[in-house]
Amino acid sequence: MADNGDEEYRIQQGDYVVLKRGDIFKAVQIVPKKKIIFEKQWFFLDNAVGNLYSTTFEISSGGILQPQKLKETGNPSDLKEAGTDNRNIVDDGKSQKLTRDDIETLKEQGLKGQEIIQQLIENSSTFRDKTEYAQDKYIKKKKKKYENTVTILKPSCRILAMMYHGREPGKICHLRYDTLAQMLTLANIHAHSKVLVFETCAGLVLGSIMERMGGYGSVIQMYPGGGPVRAGVESFGFPAHFHDTLHEFPICHVNALLAGELDTTAKDPTAEEKLNLAADEEQIQPEAEQQGSPEEQNMETNAAQDQEKIEKEKRREAKAQERKVKLEEKRKKLAAAAALLEGRNADGLVIASRFHPCPVLMTLLKFLAPSRPFVVYSQYKETLIECYTKLKEQGGTVNLRLSDTWLRHYQVLPNRTHPVLLMSGGGGYLLSGTTVAMDQSKPAASQRSEEPAPKRQKDYHRPDREHC
Amino acid sequence: MSFVEYSDCIQDGDVAIVYLSHNSVMPVKVQQGAQTQTRYGVIRHSTDLIGQPYGSKVTCSKGGWVYVLHPTPELWTVALPHRTQILYTTDIATITMMLELKPGSIVCESGTGSGSLSHAILRTIAPTGHLHTVEFHQQRAEKVQEEFAEHRVDHLVTVRNQDVCKDGFGVTGVADAIFLDIPSPWEAVGHAKAAMKRQAGGRLCSFSPCIEQVQRTCQALVDQGFEEINTLEVLLRIHDVRTVSLPLPDFGPDCRSDGVEETSPNYAAVSLKTTTPPREIPGHTGYLTFATKPRT
Numbered sequence: 001m002a003d004n005g006d007e008e009y010r011i012q013q014g015d016y017v018v019l020k021r022g023d024i025f026k027a028v029q030i031v032p033k034k035k036i037i038f039e040k041q042w043f044f045l046d047n048a049v050g051n052l053y054s055t056t057f058e059i060s061s062g063g064i065l066q067p068q069k070l071k072e073t074g075n076p077s078d079l080k081e082a083g084t085d086n087r088n089i090v091d092d093g094k095s096q097k098l099t100r101d102d103i104e105t106l107k108e109q110g111l112k113g114q115e116i117i118q119q120l121i122e123n124s125s126t127f128r129d130k131t132e133y134a135q136d137k138y139i140k141k142k143k144k145k146y147e148n149t150v151t152i153l154k155p156s157c158r159i160l161a162m163m164y165h166g167r168e169p170g171k172i173c174h175l176r177y178d179t180l181a182q183m184l185t186l187a188n189i190h191a192h193s194k195v196l197v198f199e200t201c202a203g204l205v206l207g208s209i210m211e212r213m214g215g216y217g218s219v220i221q222m223y224p225g226g227g228p229v230r231a232g233v234e235s236f237g238f239p240a241h242f243h244d245t246l247h248e249f250p251i252c253h254v255n256a257l258l259a260g261e262l263d264t265t266a267k268d269p270t271a272e273e274k275l276n277l278a279a280d281e282e283q284i285q286p287e288a289e290q291q292g293s294p295e296e297q298n299m300e301t302n303a304a305q306d307q308e309k310i311e312k313e314k315r316r317e318a319k320a321q322e323r324k325v326k327l328e329e330k331r332k333k334l335a336a337a338a339a340l341l342e343g344r345n346a347d348g349l350v351i352a353s354r355f356h357p358c359p360v361l362m363t364l365l366k367f368l369a370p371s372r373p374f375v376v377y378s379q380y381k382e383t384l385i386e387c388y389t390k391l392k393e394q395g396g397t398v399n400l401r402l403s404d405t406w407l408r409h410y411q412v413l414p415n416r417t418h419p420v421l422l423m424s425g426g427g428g429y430l431l432s433g434t435t436v437a438m439d440q441s442k443p444a445a446s447q448r449s450e451e452p453a454p455k456r457q458k459d460y461h462r463p464d465r466e467h468c
Numbered sequence: 469m470s471f472v473e474y475s476d477c478i479q480d481g482d483v484a485i486v487y488l489s490h491n492s493v494m495p496v497k498v499q500q501g502a503q504t505q506t507r508y509g510v511i512r513h514s515t516d517l518i519g520q521p522y523g524s525k526v527t528c529s530k531g532g533w534v535y536v537l538h539p540t541p542e543l544w545t546v547a548l549p550h551r552t553q554i555l556y557t558t559d560i561a562t563i564t565m566m567l568e569l570k571p572g573s574i575v576c577e578s579g580t581g582s583g584s585l586s587h588a589i590l591r592t593i594a595p596t597g598h599l600h601t602v603e604f605h606q607q608r609a610e611k612v613q614e615e616f617a618e619h620r621v622d623h624l625v626t627v628r629n630q631d632v633c634k635d636g637f638g639v640t641g642v643a644d645a646i647f648l649d650i651p652s653p654w655e656a657v658g659h660a661k662a663a664m665k666r667q668a669g670g671r672l673c674s675f676s677p678c679i680e681q682v683q684r685t686c687q688a689l690v691d692q693g694f695e696e697i698n699t700l701e702v703l704l705r706i707h708d709v710r711t712v713s714l715p716l717p718d719f720g721p722d723c724r725s726d727g728v729e730e731t732s733p734n735y736a737a738v739s740l741k742t743t744t745p746p747r748e749i750p751g752h753t754g755y756l757t758f759a760t761k762p763r764t
Contacts, residue, residue, distance in 0.1 A: 186561070402706070405703065
């Protein structure tokens with residue numbers, strides 16, 4: 001099937017993509033003639049259209065992207081001249097003969113990254129004294145600095161989660177990408193389920209959940225304030241029909257819904273009309289004043305004045321009609337979301353926000369069916385300890401677990417394999433569990449304490465990998 | 469019931485998970501007329517299970533109770549009978565996201581082992597994806613095929629009893645993602661590349677307990693032209709919530725300079741809600757190496 005079925009792998013106008021260089025990512029949209037700034041370079045994405053995703057481009061002068069030719073084989077240092085150790089290498093900052101200006105000149109002459117690096121090596125007095133490994137490291141460092149390439153990727157949860165964590169962790173409550181991975185699995189997110197989400201992570205969590213549901217089932221975003229924040233969802237570039245599965249429900253109506261007192265039926269149309277007319281009147285008043293300069297009025301004929309009146313009336317009606325339609329749509333959406341929630345049979349609950357998770361969890365749990373998972377993320381352990389305690393008191397949940405994950409990257413090179421020097425200090429905490437049928441008659445003391453006894457001889461002999 | 473779709477009530481033929489306590493779950497094949505022994509007594513399937521909603525509390529013959537839960541891959545991982553060492557949820561979750569698995573993904577996996585990861589993959593790629601899983605041990609291959617059928621996911625998976633290093637995955641040019649958990653993954657990298665779709669962006673993961681294996685695998689990936697090669701490890705840390713009582717020391721009555729004696733505080737301890745780590749934690753499962761396939 002040659003290149004025929006390749007369309008979904010090709011970059012199109014209007015696509016949401018992710019730019020990548022090394023470990024730096026940036027989400028952008030392909031818009032014609034728009035100047036993009038990424039990693040201290042600016043360029044246009046126009047040339048990218050039609051190319052395959054994951055193509056690496058070189059940024060040539062003028063900000064034009066050119067697909068990179070096949071990987072240039074062979075390091076510049078095929079010299080094979082190298083030292084054995086650094087005992088005689090003095091770091092006086094004078095080993096590089098090229099000055100910053102020299103390098104700028106080279107850049108202006110249009111030298112490619114690879115060529116600049118070659119120049120730097122030739123003008124370094126200590127390069128040939130370095131060990132092979134040190135030379136390797138030197139070249140890698142220069143490559144990072146001087147190569148002006150950018151790769152264009154198709155967005156995915158993995159890429160966007162790494163991007164947000166690297167660029168704007170504050171926007172996502174410092175949720176590290178592996179913690180997000182745990183959440184998606186622990187909550188058993190899959191196609192054809194009904195998931196409730198409460199998040200203030202710019203829509204990253206919501207988008208990730210939608211990706212894992214593949215457009216099947218439904219996602220209901222519970223949101224605080226005026227409207228749901230979903231900027232991050234756009235970056236995923238989902239096909240239009242995915243948005244049919246996405247609903248939203250304002251939390252200010254949750255209590256009413258739980259009490260069975262939320263009225264989502266169509267309101268009295270005349271009452272609304274009156275309100276809208278009043279609003280219109282206020283708007284039109286200043287307009288009328290502007291037009292009311294006497295000299296001009298006298299110039300117009302009466303017929304023209306009548307014509308204007310009719311036009312005004314039409315505009316007012318059109319506006320009112322528009323508003324009616326919008327309000328009706330809003331009401332319909334609210335009713336649809338309420339209908340999905342009312343049955344209290346959601347399949348999963350995911351919470352990740354800057355709000356104190358305890359009240360959010362205790363309230364939204366009510367919408368879950370029994371034997372369904374829930375996951376709560378918090379930047380801070382203490383809030384989850386509170387949630388855990390309240391859940392234990394209330395009952396109705398099992399398998400409660402407060403956890404976090406430890407993530408470490410490795411450099412793997414022959415004779416140079418070791419963990420990477422810097423490591424993430426923390427990625428947030430998770431509380432996960434499963435709902436069960438609520439005990440109607442709760443005995444005073446639960447049958448078994450979930451807290452393991454302080455002394456357990458058994459643990460000493462436990463050879464298994466993981467306690468669960 | 470199926471492992472890829474929820475249902476509300478327990479039915480004859482379902483596989484349910486009986487939750488006895490924290491750290492104790494067991495799978496149960498629900499059958500009309502059958503019984504299951506637990507430490508809290510007997511569970512009679514016909515009366516206690518069939519027709520009851522998932523999540524119900526079941527009182528056993530000795531008077532103790534358990535909960536019956538709808539199966540999920542996560543519960544299965546903890547409950548399944550081990551034929552081999554398995555992957556646990558922490559690694560599985562990381563693999564799932566880093567391989568970019570989602571509904572419709574075509575995935576190749578070897579070795580199948582006890583099927584812990586397989587179930588998680590199936591859950592994620594359903595209803596339109598497919599898993600091609602290779603296991604060179606005949607009995608294990610047969611057993612896992614049986615389980616897939618019992619769990620009503622067999623339409624999403626093909627089990628092949630062969631050696632992936634010699635014969636590959638049995639498909640070419642289709643996979644969005646490859647997972648390797650075998651003793652010599654470097655021998656399978658070429659086959660993995662062949663099984664993957666031609667376009668760039670396919671993801672590969674190799675799981676190895678030993679760093680030497682990782683080094684050889686990374687070299688093979690470089691040789692085969694893979695990009696974005698990345699090795700990491702992820703460990704789970706559990707925090708046990710506890711109320712602890714810390715006694716306060718008695719330094720004697722507080723004597724102020726003006727000679728007025730203050731009596732020592734009359735409470736002897738402070739109660740604190742905190743978390744403690746378990747005595748021992750799994751410090752290593754394996755290294756996860758990820759890579760992206762370029763266009764071929």
